[in-house]
Each structure stands twice: as structure tokens, then as C-alpha cells.
Amino acid sequence: MSTQHEGELLERLRRGEDAAFERLMREVGPRLMAVARRMMPTEEDAQDAFQDGMLSAFKALPGFDGASKLSTWLHRIVVNACLMRLRTRRRRPERAIEDLLPRFDGTGHAWEPSVEWDPMPEGGMPEALKATVRRCLDELPEGYRAVLVLRDIQGMDTQETAAVMGLSPNAVKTRLHRARQALRELLDPHLREVHV
Amino acid sequence: MSRPYLPCSEITAFLMAYLDGELPADRRAEFDRHLSVCPSCVAYLKTYQQAVRMGRDAASREEDVPEGLVRAILAARKDSAATG
Numbered sequence: 001m002s003t004q005h006e007g008e009l010l011e012r013l014r015r016g017e018d019a020a021f022e023r024l025m026r027e028v029g030p031r032l033m034a035v036a037r038r039m040m041p042t043e044e045d046a047q048d049a050f051q052d053g054m055l056s057a058f059k060a061l062p063g064f065d066g067a068s069k070l071s072t073w074l075h076r077i078v079v080n081a082c083l084m085r086l087r088t089r090r091r092r093p094e095r096a097i098e099d100l101l102p103r104f105d106g107t108g109h110a111w112e113p114s115v116e117w118d119p120m121p122e123g124g125m126p127e128a129l130k131a132t133v134r135r136c137l138d139e140l141p142e143g144y145r146a147v148l149v150l151r152d153i154q155g156m157d158t159q160e161t162a163a164v165m166g167l168s169p170n171a172v173k174t175r176l177h178r179a180r181q182a183l184r185e186l187l188d189p190h191l192r193e194v195h196v
Numbered sequence: 197m198s199r200p201y202l203p204c205s206e207i208t209a210f211l212m213a214y215l216d217g218e219l220p221a222d223r224r225a226e227f228d229r230h231l232s233v234c235p236s237c238v239a240y241l242k243t244y245q246q247a248v249r250m251g252r253d254a255a256s257r258e259e260d261v262p263e264g265l266v267r268a269i270l271a272a273r274k275d276s277a278a279t280g
Contacts, residue, residue, distance in 0.1 A: 021273055025266050030259040037256040047262070051269055058273045102240070108203025113236035117243050125253055133254035152248055153255045177212040184240075184247035191243075 006070050013061055021058065028071050029054070031154070032078045038149045039082040041138050049085045053078035068163050075156075075164045079146055086142050094141050100182035117191040129190075136186035144179035151176050202230045207237045211244060 012020035032053065036046040057077045064073055103111040125133070137145060143165075150161045151172070161176075162169045207230055213219050214227050231238055 016277060018270070018274065021270055022266075025261065025270065029261045029266065033261045034256065034259045037258060047265055050261070051265065051272075054269050055272055055276075059276070102208050104203070104205040108205035110204045110208075110236050110240075114239040114243060116239045117246055120246075120250070120253075125250065129250075130254040133250050137251060137254070148251065149255075153252055173212065180212070180244060180248055180251075181208065183251055184244050187247050187250065188243065 003069075010064070010066070010070055025054070028074055031071070032074060035075060035078055035149060035154060036082055038137075038153050039079065039146060040085070045085060045089070046082075049082040050078060052085065053081035056081060072160055072163050075150070076166070079150070079164055083142050083146065095139065097141050097144055097178050097182060100140070100185050101178060102181060102185065114188075115192065117188075132190050133187065136183055136190075139186055140179055140182055144175050144182065147172055147175040148179040148183065152180070202226050204230075204234065204237050204240075207231070207234070208240060211241060215241075215245070 009020055009024060013024065029050075033046070033050050036050040036053070037043065040046040040049055053074075057074055060077070064070070068076075105111060137148070140148065147161060147165060147167075150156045150164060151158070156164070158169045158172050161167075162172045165172065167175070207214075207227060210219065210223075210227075214224065219227065231241070
């Protein structure tokens with residue numbers, strides 16, 4: 001959405017025009033819904049978090065100061081709605097990210113040497129493997145999963161991810177690297193099992 | 197074959213900066229030297245990149261917002277605006 005287009009829409013939203021809210025839902029909604037789907041374990045959870053986020057955003061709109069882009073601000077609210085729902089529905093304690101990072105001996109050598117995985121088949125990943133990857137993504141600690149979703153899956157840059165998450169750009173880079181390492185670590189036993 | 201100067205722990209800790217081309221030239225050269233003699237770190241690098249691709253490919257592609265949900269959210273907003 002261009003800055004001018006966003007400014008016009010914002011004015012109409014502030015005036016409470018029904019058509020402007022509908023336009024916002026149609027234009028920005030799909031990207032926000034995609035984030036919710038990638039953050040939440042089920043479609044139902046994703047729809048609930050999206051709805052919570054959009055209604056919070058509509059309520060908070062009069063206080064939006066325009067310091068960030070409207071779409072960045074909306075992403076922040078929807079991501080927070082997802083994190084809130086994930087926290088309340090969590091049945092067991094979240095794993096610490098440190099437990100999911102590679103381990104080394106006292107001299108800095110890998111505890112267990114890494115081995116290569118087979119390349120993915122030409123036609124893409126089989127559905128069963130996709131489901132495994134999604135389960136591994138669900139195991140990442142929430143704050144790390146959110147950064148990985150925004151950067152690697154949604155394709156946001158570091159600056160915008162930092163704005164959405166309320167983190168510094170350096171903290172985003174650290175979290176992203178750890179999230180990727182943890183995902184690699186969680187996938188490793190599955191791919192070793194299948195391909196070795 | 198010369199022994200790698202950097203430990204494997206350093207390679208994994210700074211791997212993203214290495215892949216993003218953010219390391220200074222001398223540091224990058226040390227990384228390259230380590231990778232030329234350490235098959236485990238080469239495997240780590242490849243599987244790290246593969247994990248990123250797999251995360252992307254496995255994620256839901258669906259972007260549409262169900263019409264019923266759009267309507268429900270817009271109706272809820274209108275109700276709440278009407279009741280103040």
C-alpha cells in the first residue's frame with residue numbers, strides 16, 4: 001500500500017466509514033491472515049487470533065500516531081494477538097531456546113558431528129514431510145517462531161520485523177539465527193532417520 | 197591438511213552473518229579456511245540453509261480470509277461503534 005493511499009485510508013477509518021474498514025480487511029487482511037495461519041497450530045486458532053487482532057486494532061485506531069506504517073502497526077497487533085492466544089492455550093512449559101541449539105565440548109568442537117541431508121525431490125516436499133516441518137515450527141519458542149515467520153516466511157526485512165516485534169534490529173538477527181538453528185536441530189533426527 | 201583455526205562453535209554462532217556477507221574480509225577468510233577442512237561444519241551450513249527453505253516451503257500458502265469471518269469482524273466493529 002503506498003504512503004498516500006495509506007494516508008487517505010487512515011483518514012476515512014478515523015471518520016468511521018464502514019467502507020474503509022471493509023477495504024482495509026480486503027487489502028491488508030489476507031497478509032495478516034497468512035501470518036496468523038503461520039503462527040498458530042490450527043485454522044480455528046488462526047481465525048480466532050486474526051479476529052482478536054483486527055477488533056483490537058479497530059478499537060485502538062484513534063490512538064494510532066502514524067509513527068510506523070499502518071500495515072506494520074496492524075502486523076504488530078495481530079502478532080501480539082497470536083502470542084497472547086498461544087500463551088493462554090499452552091498446556092506444557094515452552095522449551096528454552098538453549099535446549100534447541102547445537103552443543104559443543106570444552107574445545108568448541110561439535111558434540112555430535114553434522115551430516116548432510118538428501119536434497120529435496122524435484123517436485124517439492126512430500127505432504128508428510130511438510131507436516132513434520134510444521135510440527136517442528138510449532139515447537140519453537142513463540143518469540144523465536146514469530147521472528148522466523150515474519151523474516152523467512154513472510155519475507156519482511158529486519159527493520160520492519162523489528163518494528164512489528166518491538167525489538168532492536170540486532171535482537172531480530174540474533175533471534176532469527178537461533179530460530180533457524182533450533183529448526184535445523186528439530187528436523188535433523190527426522191531427516192537422518194529417513195535418509196541415512 | 198592444516199587444522200582449522202576457529203572452533204566449530206564460532207562457525208555455527210556467526211553462520212548467518214557469514215551467509216549474509218556481513219563478516220569483515222579477514223574473518224570471512226578464517227571461516228573459509230575452517231570450512232575447507234571441516235566436513236561437519238560444511239554439513240551444518242548446508243542443512244541450516246535447507247531447514248530455512250523447508251520452513252518456507254512447508255508454511256501455509258493460503259492467504260484468503262473466509263468471507264464469513266470478514267462479515268463477522270465488520271459486524272462486531274459496527275456493533276461496538278454503535279454502543280460506544
